[in-house]
Amino acid sequence: MVETNDRPVFPFTAIVGQEEMKLALILNVIDPKIGGVMIMGDRGTGKSTTVRALVDLLPEIDVATNDPYNSDPTDPELMSDSVRTMILDDIEVPVSKMKIPMVDLPLGATEDRVCGTIDIEKALTEGVKAFEPGLLAKANRGILYVDEVNLLDDHLVDVLLDSAASGWNTVEREGISICHPARFILVGSGNPEEGELRPQLLDRFGMHAQIGTVKEPSLRVKIVEQRALFDENPNEFRKNYQDSQDELTTKITDARLRLQDVELDYDLRVKISQICSELDVDGLRGDIVTNRAAKALAAFEGRLKVTPKDIFTIITLCLRHRLRKDPLESIDSGYKVQEGFSQVFGYE
Incomplete structure (x- = not known):
């Protein structure tokens, strides 16, 4: 490790x-x-x-102190037998924080x-x-x-x-x-x-x-420069990004709290399943993951309602690896997913 x-x-x-x-x-x-x-x-x-x-x-998350399984002190699904036994026996579980x-x-x-x-x-x-x-x-x-x-x-x-x-x-x-x-x-x-x-x-x-490898020369130069600056003085380089890092951490933490309140309308759920069906996706994992990812994206962007744009943003990530592969086909499966979305939602 x-x-x-x-x-x-x-x-x-x-x-x-x-x-x-x-x-x-x-x-x-x-x-x-x-x-x-x-x-x-x-x-x-x-x-x-x-x-x-x-x-x-x-x-950071709350964990039972010195527990080898990083047990959650409040959620039985995420705690070890020893922590669960302590709670059942009304013994106070010591709690500490960890990344x-x-x-x-x-x-x-x-x-x-x-x-x-x-x-x-x-x-x-x-x-x-x-x-x-x-x-x-x-x-x-x-x-x-x-x-x-x-x-x-x-x-x-x-x-x-x-x-x-x-x-x-x-x-x-x-x-x-x-x-x-x-x-x-x-x-x-x-x-x-x-x-x-x-x-x-x-x-x-x-x-x-x-x-894929970045093709644009100016972007490649920027990536190489960033890496050189980081290798030269990592701590100084990290300081320059501390504010944006903190901002993103706060955004993720808030989204985790907001997630349970995010709504995905019934008609959008039907359309997601329609896309999965028309793309001939096996099983229901594709439907479930697309629903979850769309809600997570809405939460990340600070909203409580999923929009068709959220679904368009994440659906390729959720479905491209679930399509049946045709060895003679040259079309990228991501393109096929986007095409399926356009047909069901009537977008171009």
């Missing part, structure tokens, strides 16, 4: 371009139930830099390292459930980042997606079973040249951002 706080991180608000990726990450922080982001793009397009920069923006955590999953990680291990010997000799928490425990209520997710073993990707979807991690060994909360935002990145994820795994990611 790489601790992102040990070294200065490039500021999120200083990142030039890549708006699609930045928006997808912010919306997932506002509503983690969107289901994570898959970021596909060329090498050297700032995928890892952007994800690490996001951590800097994240608001929303981010965990890097190394490519060579074993299942034990990811899920945690049960000490069978201790369990048999002392009669206690000795559990060594893994990366999923550390990632509870935070972000789990997998770089080059398309090179990760399919079985491990399955484990990550199951935990991200259910919010729980279960480890079973020799008849002993341990279950703990593992609700996190799964962010995967990869280079399409190194192979795609299997469609059934890809479908489990809430959003799919595609990013």
Whole structure:
């Protein structure tokens, strides 16, 4: 695990371009139930830099002090058995604040390292459930980042997606079973040249951002200059962006509080489902994620009502990876989603 706080991180608000990726990450922080982001793009397009920069923006959360699972002291769905037992026994749970955590999953990680291990010997000799928490425990209520997710073993990707979807991690060994909360935002990145994820795994990611190398020479120069300035004096560079960083953090925090009050009209929900149906999207994940992302965007922009423009902004991110691939087709799937939106909403 790489601790992102040990070294200065490039500021999120200083990142030039890549708006699609930045928006997808912010919306997932506002509503983690969107289901994570898959970021596909060329090498050297700032995928890892952007994800690490996001951590800097994240608001602080209340956690049960010294709890290995970052348990929420008020929400039973996000607390470990030991914290739940304390509450049932009317014992006061000590509470402290921490930044929303981010965990890097190394490519060579074993299942034990990811899920945690049960000490069978201790369990048999002392009669206690000795559990060594893994990366999923550390990632509870935070972000789990997998770089080059398309090179990760399919079985491990399955484990990550199951935990991200259910919010729980279960480890079973020799008849002993341990279950703990593992609700996190799964962010995967990869280079399409190194192979795609299997469609059934890809479908489990809430959003799919595609990013390319910036073509415009003046923008490329700006990106190179920004990077050089940051490498020369990271702390000074970060100071210049402190105000915009604080502003964005406040905006995200307010959006998280506002989210439950955002309304999505019935006729807009019908139109979202109509687009999914006409694009022949399998299952209902596409409908659910598009509804959630549209509400998160409205909350982020300080509104309590979703507009058709909100839906247009996020629908490509939510659906492009769910379309059936035709190997002979040269049209980008994002274009097909936008075309589907235009037909249903009557926009051009």
